[in-house]
Amino acid sequence: MSETHAQTVGFTRNDMLPPLPPPVTERGAIKWLRENLFSTPLNIALTLFGIAVIYLLLQSALPWWLNSVWNAESLSQCREIVAANAGPDASGACWAMIRERWHQFLFGFYPPEEWWRPVLAFGLLFAALAPVLYSGQKRSLTILLCGVLAYLVLTLYLAGASGVVFALALLLVLGMLGLAQVQPGKLLWFTLLYPALTFWLLWGGSIWSPIVAMAGFAVLYGVFRLASPLIGLAPAAGAGVVAAVLWWLYIDVPVVEMLQSALPFSIPAIASDQFGGFLLAIVIGVTGISFSLPIGILLALGRQSDMLIVKWLSVGFIEFIRGVPLITLLFTASLLLQYFLPPGTNFDIILRVIILVTLFAAAYLAEVIRGGLAALPSGQYEAADALGLDYWRAQRLIILPQALKISIPAIVSTFIGLFKDTTLVAFVGLMDPLKGVTQIVRADIDWKGIYWEPYIFVGAIFFLICFGMSRYSMYLERKLKTDHR
Amino acid sequence: MADAAKMQISDEVAIQITGMNKWYGQFHVLRDINMTVQRGERIVICGPSGSGKSTLIRCINRLEEHQQGQIIVDGTELTNDLKNIDKVRSEVGMVFQHFNLFPHLTILENLTLAPIWVRKVPKREAEETAMYFLQKVKIPEQAHKYPGQLSGGQQQRVAIARSLCMKPRIMLFDEPTSALDPEMIKEVLDTMIQLAQEGMTMICVTHEMGFAQAVANRVIFMDQGQIVEQNEPKEFFSNPKSDRTKLFLSQILGH
Ligand SMILES: Nc1ncnc2c1ncn2[C@@H]1O[C@H](COP(=O)(O)OP(=O)(O)OP(=O)(O)O)[C@@H](O)[C@H]1O
Ligand SMILES: [Mg+2]
Numbered sequence: 001m002s003e004t005h006a007q008t009v010g011f012t013r014n015d016m017l018p019p020l021p022p023p024v025t026e027r028g029a030i031k032w033l034r035e036n037l038f039s040t041p042l043n044i045a046l047t048l049f050g051i052a053v054i055y056l057l058l059q060s061a062l063p064w065w066l067n068s069v070w071n072a073e074s075l076s077q078c079r080e081i082v083a084a085n086a087g088p089d090a091s092g093a094c095w096a097m098i099r100e101r102w103h104q105f106l107f108g109f110y111p112p113e114e115w116w117r118p119v120l121a122f123g124l125l126f127a128a129l130a131p132v133l134y135s136g137q138k139r140s141l142t143i144l145l146c147g148v149l150a151y152l153v154l155t156l157y158l159a160g161a162s163g164v165v166f167a168l169a170l171l172l173v174l175g176m177l178g179l180a181q182v183q184p185g186k187l188l189w190f191t192l193l194y195p196a197l198t199f200w201l202l203w204g205g206s207i208w209s210p211i212v213a214m215a216g217f218a219v220l221y222g223v224f225r226l227a228s229p230l231i232g233l234a235p236a237a238g239a240g241v242v243a244a245v246l247w248w249l250y251i252d253v254p255v256v257e258m259l260q261s262a263l264p265f266s267i268p269a270i271a272s273d274q275f276g277g278f279l280l281a282i283v284i285g286v287t288g289i290s291f292s293l294p295i296g297i298l299l300a301l302g303r304q305s306d307m308l309i310v311k312w313l314s315v316g317f318i319e320f321i322r323g324v325p326l327i328t329l330l331f332t333a334s335l336l337l338q339y340f341l342p343p344g345t346n347f348d349i350i351l352r353v354i355i356l357v358t359l360f361a362a363a364y365l366a367e368v369i370r371g372g373l374a375a376l377p378s379g380q381y382e383a384a385d386a387l388g389l390d391y392w393r394a395q396r397l398i399i400l401p402q403a404l405k406i407s408i409p410a411i412v413s414t415f416i417g418l419f420k421d422t423t424l425v426a427f428v429g430l431m432d433p434l435k436g437v438t439q440i441v442r443a444d445i446d447w448k449g450i451y452w453e454p455y456i457f458v459g460a461i462f463f464l465i466c467f468g469m470s471r472y473s474m475y476l477e478r479k480l481k482t483d484h485r
Numbered sequence: 486m487a488d489a490a491k492m493q494i495s496d497e498v499a500i501q502i503t504g505m506n507k508w509y510g511q512f513h514v515l516r517d518i519n520m521t522v523q524r525g526e527r528i529v530i531c532g533p534s535g536s537g538k539s540t541l542i543r544c545i546n547r548l549e550e551h552q553q554g555q556i557i558v559d560g561t562e563l564t565n566d567l568k569n570i571d572k573v574r575s576e577v578g579m580v581f582q583h584f585n586l587f588p589h590l591t592i593l594e595n596l597t598l599a600p601i602w603v604r605k606v607p608k609r610e611a612e613e614t615a616m617y618f619l620q621k622v623k624i625p626e627q628a629h630k631y632p633g634q635l636s637g638g639q640q641q642r643v644a645i646a647r648s649l650c651m652k653p654r655i656m657l658f659d660e661p662t663s664a665l666d667p668e669m670i671k672e673v674l675d676t677m678i679q680l681a682q683e684g685m686t687m688i689c690v691t692h693e694m695g696f697a698q699a700v701a702n703r704v705i706f707m708d709q710g711q712i713v714e715q716n717e718p719k720e721f722f723s724n725p726k727s728d729r730t731k732l733f734l735s736q737i738l739g740h
Contacts, residue, residue, distance in 0.1 A: 382548055383585035387599035387651060388575035390567075397598060401589050482589050482631040 067092025070099060074446035097447050098457050104440065105458060108276015108431045114204075114268060116161035118279050120169055121198045123152040125286065127176055128194035131187035133472065141180045141187070149173045195287075202283065205269040208259040212252055220244035272350045276431030278461060283350065285419040288357040292418065293411070295358065296365025297404075301395065303370055314366070321363035326421055329356050330428050353425050361418040368410040372403035405480050412473035416466045433458045494525040494702060498557075499655055499686045500545060505554030507540060514540050516710045518554070524654075527687045529697040529718075532707035533733060538690040541707070542657045545688070546577045559654060575603055578648030582660040584640045586632035592619070592643050593628040596650045604651065611650070618646040622676050638669030642676050649680075656680065658689040692737060698722065706730045 037047045067086050072078040075094055082092035098105070107115060127148045134140035152169050161169075179186055196210035224240035231239070260266070275283065302314030321329070330353065376399060384394035404411070426435035438454040441447050500522040507515040514537045522528060530538050543549040544556060547563050547570045556563045558573045587595050596615035600606040606614070619625040622642035624635075632640055641661055648656060658677065662670045674696050681687055681700040691697070697704050697718050704721040706714045706729075714721070714730045722738075725731045 377583075377585075379581060379583055379585035380587065383579075383581065383587070385548060386546055386574060386577075386579040386581075387647070388571050388603045389599060390571060393602050397602065398587055402587075405589065480589070482633060 064091045064093055068095050069093070070095050072096035075448065075450050094450060094453055097441065097450055097453055101437075101441050101447070104437050105277045105433050105454070105461075107279050108437065109274045110270060110276070110279060111268075111274070113160070114270060116156055116159040116165060117201045117204070117267075117270075119155045119159045120152065120161070120165070121201045122282070123148050123155065123169075124172075124194060124198070126151075127173060128191045130176075130180075131184060131191055136184055138180060138184055141184055142177065145173060145177045145180055149177070200267075202275075202279075203270055203272075204267045206256060206260040206264075206266040208256045208263075208265075209252075212256050212259070213248065216244045216247045216252065219247045272348050275350060277433045277437050280350070280425070280430060281419070281422040281433055284354050284357055284422045284425065287354045288361055288418050288422075289415050291358045292361035292365055292414075295362035296369055297400065299362060299366035300369035300373060303366065304373060318363045318366050321360055322367070326357070326360050326424055327427055329360060330424065349428065349430065353428065353430065357418060357421065360421075361414055364414045364417075365411060368407050368414060369403060371410070372405075372407035373399065375406050376402055405477075408473050408477050408480075412469055416469055419466060419469075420462065433461070493684060494523050497524040498522070499524045499526070499559060500688075501555070501557040502545075503555045505544070505551050505556060507537075507544065507549065507551045507553075514710050515544070515551070518712060520705070520712065522655075522686065522688065524686050525684050526703060527681045527685075527701050528689070528703050528705060529701040530688065530690045530705045530707060531692055531694075531697070531733070531737075532713075536707045537710040538707055539659050542579075542659055542688055542690055545655075545657060546574050546579055548579075571603075575599075575651060576653055577655045577657060578651060578653035579657045580641070580644050580648055580659065580661045582664050584632070584637075584644045584664075586640055586644055586647070588632050591629050591631055592624075592635070595632065595643065596647050599647070600650050614650055615646070618649045619643075621649075621679075622646045623672075636669060637665045638672045641665065641669075641673045645673075645676055645680070655686045655688070658687065658691065660690050660692070662691065662693060694722070694738065706733065708733070 038044050063086070067082050067090055069078045069081045069092055072081060072094065073096075075097070078092070078094035078096055082090055086092065103112070103115075107118060110118060127145060130141050130144045130148075134144065149170065152173060156166050156169060176187060176190060193214070196214045199213075200207060200210040220240040220243060222240075223243040224236045227239050228236035230236075299314050299318055302310045303318065305311045305314070380398055380402065381394070384398045389397065423432045423434040426432040431437055431440070434455070438458070441454055442450060498521060500520070502518050502520040505515060505518040506513070518541060530541065532538055540549055544551050544563075545558060551563075559576050561569050561573050561576075563569060563573060586592075587598070590598065593612060593615055596618065597608065597611040600611040600614065601608055616625055616628065619628055622645060624639055624642060627635055627639060627643070632643065635643065645661075661677070662673050665673065670693070674693060677687070677689070677696065678700050689696070689701075701718050703715055704718050705712055706721070706725075706727075708729050714725065714727050716724075716726075721730075722734065725734055
């Protein structure tokens with residue numbers, strides 16, 4: 001309000017009065033109740049029925065929750081405490097089991113003095129995902145990286161990581177935070193290196209194995225670049241893949257041994273059968289998710305291809321995988337993979353499972369993405385063609401961004417399904433959090449007979465992770481919404 | 486019209502089509518098409534629905550494949566050779582009835598995409614060119630919006646600008662105004678007229694006969710996959726030769 005105005009027209013109202021509250025029957029809760037719960041006789045009946053159901057549920061379950069016991073040595077002790085507190089007939093949850101065994105649900109039999117390794121890998125996972133999840137959004141990137149920093153400080157301390165690890169991890173994340181401020185695009189390099197780093201952190205051993213394994217990709221790229229001017233893109237890509245596979249099969253191991261003897265540096269190796277619980281689920285889930293998407297895209301494109309062989313191979317693969325239950329694949333493939341590999345190679349069980357879960361999800365994703373591709377009007381292809389874009393550029397710049405955007409909800413559903421399917425690895429003898437760990441816990445004489453608690457605990461964690469994914473997909477859909485129709 | 490006479494047509498051949506035939510399965514869509522387009526010509530193609538107009542101009546940048554005969558664009562023959570096809574497509578711009586803008590990209594990104602990825606123009610330069618052509622179609626202020634936020638007429642002008650950013654030597658238009666509300670048709674036609682005055686070689690499939698009279702130097706009438714008649718606009722409209730042309734003109738100009 002300017003001063004002159006206030007002086008010359010002093011009689012006009014300068015500030016608006018706040019609106020008066022509506023009469024009581026039209027206000028907040030009562031109005032809402034009347035409109036939503038008691039508007040018609042049918043609604044009244046349904047409301048009363050709902051209240052009755054909720055009441056019965058609460059009546060049977062609430063005491064169980066209220067009588068929870070957090071401090072006890074065994075299930076029988078739990079029951080004694082409940083009986084002492086709430087009478088002989090009362091039931092009560094025995095969360096003391098979680099207090100004692102939480103680490104098996106999280107890490108399986110991973111040695112406690114090495115817990116800092118999965119803990120660090122999990123934190124860095126978010127640092128690696130950050131540039132992918134929030135490409136170019138400095139604010140979200142910074143917030144996420146700060147979260148990772150806080151998480152690492154706390155958990156590394158709790159896991160008793162050594163000072164060197166502590167310092168290195170913090171330096172790394174701080175460096176990324178700095179980079180996020182100036183060149184957020186460059187963060188993707190860390191994303192590329194993350195798989196090798198995590199592989200080494202989790203399984204341990206010589207530091208040279210991940211480095212030499214990554215060099216296989218450099219070989220692939222090098223051969224591709226050298227050969228593509230001579231024999232064309234697709235054959236060159238094939239030659240690159242062959243070269244990389246030869247590298248991994250025959251050159252990898254000797255080179256690692258040589259380097260390790262020249263410059264030894266290693267951390268204790270952890271065998272795959274020590275892995276378990278959510279560590280296992282997340283390793284399989286995250287790897288499966290990140291590799292199934294590109295494979296699914298290629299399969300979807302292959303299915304639409306004009307080249308008959310590519311087309312039939314894609315169709316055959318997709319239909320075969322979709323027609324067979326995942327468990328069957330898990331069982332048989334451990335046999336089949338042994339046939340195809342050179343004799344003597346002992347193929348790691350977790351790796352085997354990851355490959356299968358990835359292919360399984362890829363087949364489903366391929367169909368989901370095909371739906372997205374089919375939903376695009378043909379005009380988009382024509383416009384891309386008319387501008388002279390070649391097939392791959394048209395796909396990458398025009399078609400896929402739109403097709404993937406359309407398919408986001410279905411893609412994320414597939415991801416969530418994949419993550420929950422990781423519990424099926426219990427059937428090939430791995431220690432998944434749901435069946436594997438629970439069985440071990442119940443095999444203990446102290447906790448024999450415990451039933452609901454482990455499932456509720458594991459279920460809650462699964463819910464948190466899957467709910468997070470689903471919220472992120474909704475965020476992504478909103479962010480990518482550009483058709484303002 | 487005075488304008489039409491002013492515009493230069495050179496002797497250089499831009500497009501040469503000889504003995505071209507095309508089938509969709511058993512259906513013979515294009516029959517024995519022969520046609521030469523000189524550089525600087527503005528050709529309007531008209532004819533009843535289903536006569537093969539779209540198919541003909543889509544053959545010129547190989548959105549459709551012809552089965553017989555020869556199409557030579559700017560000295561490059563269209564065959565199965567992908568290199569030739571890409572070369573022709575980067576020389577020939579095309580504007581569609583339904584605009585076909587890329588809805589996930591901003592207007593500016595729509596315009597710079599092909600120059601950056603096909604012509605390998607640096608991003609800055611591509612953006613400058615894009616802004617120049619947006620000025621030209623009179624909507625520079627929309628550069629950072631998405632196609633879905635623009636009116637139909639604006640979208641079509643963006644589509645024209647997008648083609649122009651590739652610096653094409655030939656422009657093809659497939660009924661560019663027929664998906665537009667009447668009040669937007671003029672703004673698009675004005676843009677096309679301006680383009681014609683600058684000497685662009687243009688082939689337009691359109692039923693806007695006012696446009697044909699204003700800028701075309703030749704009108705081609707097609708029916709049942711054949712070129713039935715072609716003439717300069719004044720003759721074409723005042724003195725049509727074939728009965729089919731007369732019938733078509735009476736239908737289209739009658740109401
Ligand atoms: N992909 C296709 N497969 C089979 N027939 C087709 C195909 N595309 C077009 N046709 C047929 O070819 C004929 C010519 O089609 P075209 O689109 O060239 O006609 P048009 O002259 O452009 O008509 P309009 O004025 O309605 O756009 C039509 O009869 C149409 O049904
Ligand atoms: Mg048409």
